Structures are given as structure tokens and as C-alpha cells.
Amino acid sequence: MSTIFTVAYYTFKELLKSRVLMNAFFMGCFLIALTYIASEFTFGVPQRIAIDFGLGILTLSSVGMALFFGVELLSKEIETRTIYMIISRPVERYKVLLGKYLGFLSILFLNLIILASMSLITFKVLKGDITNMILWNIIYIFIEALLVLLLVVLFSLNTNNTVSVISVIVLYVTGHAMDPNTLKFFVEGRPAFEKLINFYHFVLPGFYKLNIKDFVLYQENLSSEYLISTLGYGFLYSLFLITLTAVIFERKDLN
């Protein structure tokens, strides 16, 4: 465990000193300004605008960070040979991988906390009511960013950074579009399409499950079974991606 924490600590420290969190600060300022301007143009529902913008920017920032900084998490170290300094030590590769994930996720979490706090404060100032659904949505945004990070690291081990980022963006967009409820109409009477959708749901990440923003905006509740099972889905899928990446990293020739 100490290896994982050592790698995580220095990964966190390096990222923190690189001022990656300036992202959170600027996004936060942008969020407050945007919320204020937008709420001036609404009639009666400024809170909804505030939480809509807040959660939107939270998603954009977390997923963007996971995607664009995450793609370099391992690939840059391999490309620049820094990884040789680390794995020439008595450490196992999977522990290095877990440490890198942990360090990066700590930054991602910090980013989320800062932005979520700013967003919720703005929401509260506009007399909004912080419900459990909002908190669940924030948790889901973190899981969404986690999945994006794990996917982009997996891709970056097998192809170049540009292809990795594009592939993950495609998966992210299709993952949101693959909601069975919205696709029901198209699937009916098209068995081949249905099989394709089923295969997709079985193998690829269903980001649509994590999108509960509409329920938050319209103050509707979701059953606790759904919320917990989606959380479980996120963790299991993450575990699957971590295992797959660890196996590939373990066997990969680090040229």
C-alpha cells in the first residue's frame, strides 16, 4: 500500500504545483458570473438556472480535466522515460498505476469540491433548496469523470493521445445517447439494431445512467434502488477498466 500512496502523493503534488486547479478557480468565477447574468433574464426560476449552470460546468470541468490531463497521466511518463525511474525501483507496475490514478483522482475530487461549493453557495444565495438529488448528481459527475479518466488512460496505453481523446469523446457522446428509453422507438421492429444496442450496453459504458440532471431540475425523485444500483454499476465498471488497464500495463513493452 505504501507504494500506491507514495506514487499518489507525488502525482498529487506535481499536479497541484502545476496549477491545474486554476481551472477550478476560473471555472468557478465564470460560473458565478454566468449564473448571475442568466438569472437576470429568467422569470421566477433563477434557482433552476443556477443549479443547471452549476451542474453543467461541474460536468464540463471534471470530465474535461479527466480527459485532457488524464490522457497524459501514463503516456507522457512512458514517452519521456520518467516511468523507467519509477519502475526500476522495487515496485509492481499495477501499484504504480493505482498510485497514479489515486493522485489524479485526488486532484479531480478537489476540483469537484471547489466548484460544487461555489455552485451550491450561488444556488443557496438565490434561495434554492439543496436536495439529496443534487448531492447524488454531484457524486455521479465524479463517477462520470472517473470513467472518462479510466477509459482515456486505457486508450493511451494502446494508441496515441489524439486518437485516445477522440475515441473517449465518441464513447462519451454515444454513452449518453444510448439511453434505452429514448431509443425504444427506433429499436422496435429492427432486431439487428436491438442486438447492437444490447451488445453496446453489455460492453461499453452507459453514461446515460449517470445523467440525472433532469430529475434534479424538475425536483423529481429517483428510487434509492436506482441510485444505489447506478452507483454500483459505476464502481463495477471502474473496477473492470482498472483491471483491464493493469493487465495491459503489466504486459506492455515500455519502449
Place this chain on the structure above:
Amino acid sequence: MIRLENINKDFKPDAFGPVFKALKNVSFEIKEGKITGFLGANGAGKTTSMKIIMDFIRPSSGNIIYDVKLGKKKEEIFSKIGFLPERPYFYPHLNGRDFVYYMATLSGVPKLLLKERIAYWAPRFKIDFALDRKIKTYSKGMLQRLGFLSTLSHDPSLIILDEPLSGLDPIGRKEMKDVIVEIHRSGKTVFFSSHIMGDVEEICQEIVFLQSGELQYTGSVAALLHRNRNENYLFCVKNNDRYDLKTPHTSSTRGREDTIYFEVSADDKNIMLKELVENRMEIISMEPVQKTLEEIFYGAKK
């Protein structure tokens, strides 16, 4: 300490391209307590061999045998090896001390001991003044020194360095070579690659020479030089353009106009000496001809 047996490594740059054989049946040994130079031109397979030794890449066939003194498990073995890659890139936002701590902590070095080691080695690498500065402010030479310092942070018994002298100015190279010799004197085994024959000849007792992925020579430097020794003698004389020597010789100016070199056989050495004196020529030096590694391996002439 480490023995490579019949190592082959094939690369396939792309799916439909031909297989590139980077190493062809390479076998050699890194001997304990020696400084071994790993020679070869760029692309000869030195770095590939080192990556195989360090388990960064796997050989297509062949075996690596680590001495039991290094340990049995991979973790034990690697806790006794210090490795410095060629021109490494470190985390630019960390400071030098952070980086050394990072590497040493991975090797389980206690903080107190690490402080002592840094206090000992950092001034020798002339990096002590910059340890608290961000790495992104370091020059190329400073990065190399920092890398070397972190390589020694866990006091390894075998030190493997990939082109440690590249990118350094002459003074930096001299200092680095002195450190390598000092490390060796303290009982460590050093294995380092270089494509500069002179550096290796200067400080190594053993060499391994690769060419196009094939082993050309492995053994002691002294034995190799002895085997290729030349019985001739070389006179360096001030050039006055007034010589007509009868002793059989070959002459060259080596690109200089003020001196001229005469190479004669050992038997003719004294006759040549007498003739030069009689001709009132100014002798600058006389020495036995010693072939360099460069001349032996590449047939290069001075």
C-alpha cells in the same frame, strides 16, 4: 552479477511491416565489482539490452540470469539495482529534493539515512545548491546530475546507466567519470552504455561491444588492447621540411603543419632516433603505438 543468454528481440513497427531484429543472440555477463562499458554505435541495441535487463521490455527469446546475491524475487533484485535512463525527463513542477525523496521512498529508504546520502552525494554532483529549486529551471547537465543522485539514493550494489555522459560539457563529463570511478572504488558494480569509445577506455575494466544488434566482443579492455597491440613506435618531430630519412617509416602530419609523425618498427627505433639526432631534427616525443578502442572496433585512424 547478471548474465544474458542468447537474447533475441524482435520489433514489429507496424502490423504489415517487416520484423526488425534489434538483438540477435546476444550473450554477455556483467561482472561483479567491475566497471563495464557497453559500447556500440547509435541503434546498435544497447538501450534495448538495458531495457531487457531492467524488465521494461521482454526478450523475444533467451534468458536473463540474476545472481542470487541480488536476490531471488524481482523486488529484492531491483532494490539492489540503480538505473538511470538516457536523458530522462523529470516532473517539472517538483523540486529536485522532492524527486530524490520520491525515488528513495519507493525503495524504502528511511528519511534520516536519505538525508545523509543527499548530504554526501549532492555536493559531489554539484547539485546541492539547486535541490530546492523547481526541476523545470534545471539545465540538461543538472537534470543528468539529479538523475544520478536519485539513482544512488538507495545505495544500490549494481548501477546501470544509459548514456550517462551524453549532453554534458567536457568538465561535466570529467566530473561524472570521477564519480563513476569513486562509486566503483566503494565496491559497487557499474554498467554503463556509451557510444564514445574514449570515455569507456578511460575508466572501464570490461567492455561489451554491440554492432547492429550482434555481440562483437565481451571481455577485459586490457586483454583486447594487448591482443591488438602494435610493436611500432611513434616519433613526434618538429616539422622543418628538411628531412631525408633512410630508416623505413611511415609519416603523417595529422592535420598539423608544425609537427610531423614517423612510425617505425621496434627494431628500427634506435636507428631512427640516431638519424633524427644526426639530422638535427627537434624530437618532441617518442612512444609505443597503442591502438585505441575506436581503432580496434571501427578501424578509425588518428
